[in-house]
Amino acid sequence: MFPEFEVVPAVDMQDGQVVQLVGGERGTGKEYGDPVAAAERWVDAGARTLHLVDLDGAFEGERANAPAVESILEATDVSVQLGGGIRTAADATDLLARGVDRVILGTAAVETPEIVEAISDEYPGSVVVSLDAKDGEVVVSGWTEGTGLDPAEAATRYEELGAGAILFTDVDVEGQLEGVRTDPVRRVVEAVDIPVIASGGVATLDDVRDLQAAGASAVVVGSALYQGEFTLEEAMAAVE
Numbered sequence: 001m002f003p004e005f006e007v008v009p010a011v012d013m014q015d016g017q018v019v020q021l022v023g024g025e026r027g028t029g030k031e032y033g034d035p036v037a038a039a040e041r042w043v044d045a046g047a048r049t050l051h052l053v054d055l056d057g058a059f060e061g062e063r064a065n066a067p068a069v070e071s072i073l074e075a076t077d078v079s080v081q082l083g084g085g086i087r088t089a090a091d092a093t094d095l096l097a098r099g100v101d102r103v104i105l106g107t108a109a110v111e112t113p114e115i116v117e118a119i120s121d122e123y124p125g126s127v128v129v130s131l132d133a134k135d136g137e138v139v140v141s142g143w144t145e146g147t148g149l150d151p152a153e154a155a156t157r158y159e160e161l162g163a164g165a166i167l168f169t170d171v172d173v174e175g176q177l178e179g180v181r182t183d184p185v186r187r188v189v190e191a192v193d194i195p196v197i198a199s200g201g202v203a204t205l206d207d208v209r210d211l212q213a214a215g216a217s218a219v220v221v222g223s224a225l226y227q228g229e230f231t232l233e234e235a236m237a238a239v240e
Contacts, residue, residue: 001102001125001165002195002217006049007208007235008081009042010199010222011035011072013065014055020223021055032226035068036075042225043076045232050076051199051220053104054084063091073099081128083167089118096123104167106130107140110147110154113161120162128197129158133184134171151184152191165195165217173201177223180207182214189215205230205238212239 012019018032032038039050052072056064063069063085073080083104086092092103092115102125108115109129119127131138131151138149155166168188170181180201189196195217202208202221211219225232 002049002197005212005216005239006218007047007232007239008049008051008197008218008220009038009045009047009225009232010051010053010220011038011042012053012055012222013068013084016065016068018226019055020226030223030226035065036071039072039076042232043078046236047078047232049079049081049218052080052082052084054082056085069100070098083128083130089115092119092127093122096126102126102128102164104128104130106132109158109163110138110140110149113157116158116161116163120164124162125164127163128165128167129155129163130167130169131155131158131188132169132171136184139171152187155188155192155196159192159194163194165197166192167197167199167220168216169220170198170200177201177203177227177229179203180211182210185211185216186214203229205235208235208238 013035018035018038020030054063054065079101081102081104082100086103087108095103116127131154133151138147138151138154140147170184185198197218198211198216199220202224208219
């Protein structure tokens, strides 16, 4: 997983459309059309991994964009990681059997940590635990509920349970195109030996370089790509 630093395009889906939210707040999103078309666009531009999120699943607990995910799996041949609404080990293993390469667990991992171990035993390295931080605290349920967990301490716990990677999202800067904060990312990176995927706030090519320098193995980019702040090709070239 991520032998070299990767720039991973986000395909966040709500009501069958690509959406980019600001700070994780419902109703703040801009729509960017069909998810399958977006996925194909990023693959054509050179993406080696796609980051899919079912926002309806994250907020409601039910994966409403499953048909779009199936279509993306059929239309592309790159690595796919999927999050949003995956609440049980059965949900996760079903998706992995269908061709998803990695499942992203947030709420489920916090509420039932042993789910990480159960899935990892059957599909080693397939679980990405999503630690989304707001005001320095891990939040769940579509970033609406605090947990009291410290991101770095939580990352260590999930590594011990078999997580293949940590997805660290800085919710305070997510979707705002105002830049990244490297200190919170570096804290998580230094706490674990597994890959850390950074997300949130990327606005410039320097942000991408800064996250690479902070030790992240990959960065998920959404709004900056969709709004044309830079191209995927430019971002990949910046960290070669």
